[in-house]
Amino acid sequence: xxxxxxxxxxxxxxxxxxxxxxxxxxxxxxxxxxxxxxxxxxxxxxxxxxxxxxxxxxxxxxxxxxxxxxxxxxxxxxxxxxxxxxxxxxxxxxxxxxxxxxxxxxxxxxxxxxxxxxxxxxxxxxxxxxxxxxxxxxxxxxxxxxxxxxxxxxxxxxxxxxxxxxxxxxxxxxxxxxxxxxxx
Numbered sequence: 001x002x003x004x005x006x007x008x009x010x011x012x013x014x015x016x017x018x019x020x021x022x023x024x025x026x027x028x029x030x031x032x033x034x035x036x037x038x039x040x041x042x043x044x045x046x047x048x049x050x051x052x053x054x055x056x057x058x059x060x061x062x063x064x065x066x067x068x069x070x071x072x073x074x075x076x077x078x079x080x081x082x083x084x085x086x087x088x089x090x091x092x093x094x095x096x097x098x099x100x101x102x103x104x105x106x107x108x109x110x111x112x113x114x115x116x117x118x119x120x121x122x123x124x125x126x127x128x129x130x131x132x133x134x135x136x137x138x139x140x141x142x143x144x145x146x147x148x149x150x151x152x153x154x155x156x157x158x159x160x161x162x163x164x165x166x167x168x169x170x171x172x173x174x175x176x177x178x179x180x181x182x183x184x
Contacts, residue, residue, distance in 0.1 A: 005105045005123050010132050014098035018131070018150045019161045020091040022173035024180050025081070026063040027089050029074065032056070045071050079135045082174055090177045092170035093134040097150075099143070100124045106138055 032055055033041040043055045047070035060077040061068035080093030105123045124130065127143040129150075141149060156162050161169060 005103050008100065008104035008106050008124070008130055010130060010138055011098060012096075015096035015132065016098065016153070017094050017162070018097045018129075019094060019156050019169060020150055020173070021148070022090050022176040024084065024177050024182075025089045025091070026087055026182075027060040027072075027077065027081075028063060028068075028087055029058060030055075030061050030068075030071070031058045047071070076133070076135050076137060080133060082170060084174060084177055085181045088181045090173050092173050094166055094169055095131045095133045095139075097129050097131040097141075100126055100128050100130060102126055104130075106130060106140055108138060 030043070032043045035041060040056055043059070045053050045055075045061070045068060047053050048064070049070070053071050055071060055073065058074045059071045060074060061071050063069065077089075080091055081089040082092045083089050103123065103125060105121045107121055122140050124140050125143070129141040129143065129146050131139045131141060133139060151159065151161065153162075161172070164172065
C-alpha cells in the first residue's frame with residue numbers, strides 16, 4: 001500500500017521556519033561500546049513509538065520517567081539543542097516545515113541490522129507536517145502532535161519569533177528555560 005502513495009520530496013518553496021516550544025529535556029550521552037581495536041559496536045534501542053533505533057556512534061538518550069524513551073545521534077542532538085545544565089537541554093534549532101495537502105510518504109534512511117542502509121517509509125495524512133531539521137534530516141510530525149512540540153504560526157507571530165534571527169531565538173529559548181530544570 002505505502003508504495004502506491006506518492007513520495008514527497010521536501011518542498012523548499014512551501015516550507016516556513018517553525019519554532020520549537022522551549023521545553024527542558026533530560027538527555028544523557030551514551031557512548032557505544034568499542035572492540036579492543038577501537039571499532040564501534042552498533043547499539044540497538046527500542047523507542048517508545050515502537051520499532052528499533054540503531055546507533056553506530058555515541059548518541060543521546062532522551063530520558064522520560066527514568067528510562068531512555070528514544071535516542072538521537074550525538075552530532076544531530078548537539079546541532080539542534082543547547083545544554084542549560086549538565087544533562088538538561090532545550091531545543092534551539094529551527095526546522096523548516098509545511099503541511100501535507102494530500103496523502104504522501106517520506107523516506108528516511110535507517111541503518112539496518114546487517115550494517116547496511118534501509119529505507120523507512122512513513123505515510124502522512126493531509127495536515128501532517130513534513131520537517132527538515134537544521135542538520136538536513138527529514139522528519140514528520142502528525143498534525144495532532146504538532147501543537148505540543150512547535151508553536152503555531154499565529155503564536156509565533158504573536159510572540160515575535162518570526163522576526164528573530166536563529167541566534168536570537170536560541171537566546172530567547174534558553175532564557176525561557178533557565179531555572180526550570182527539575183531538582184534532583
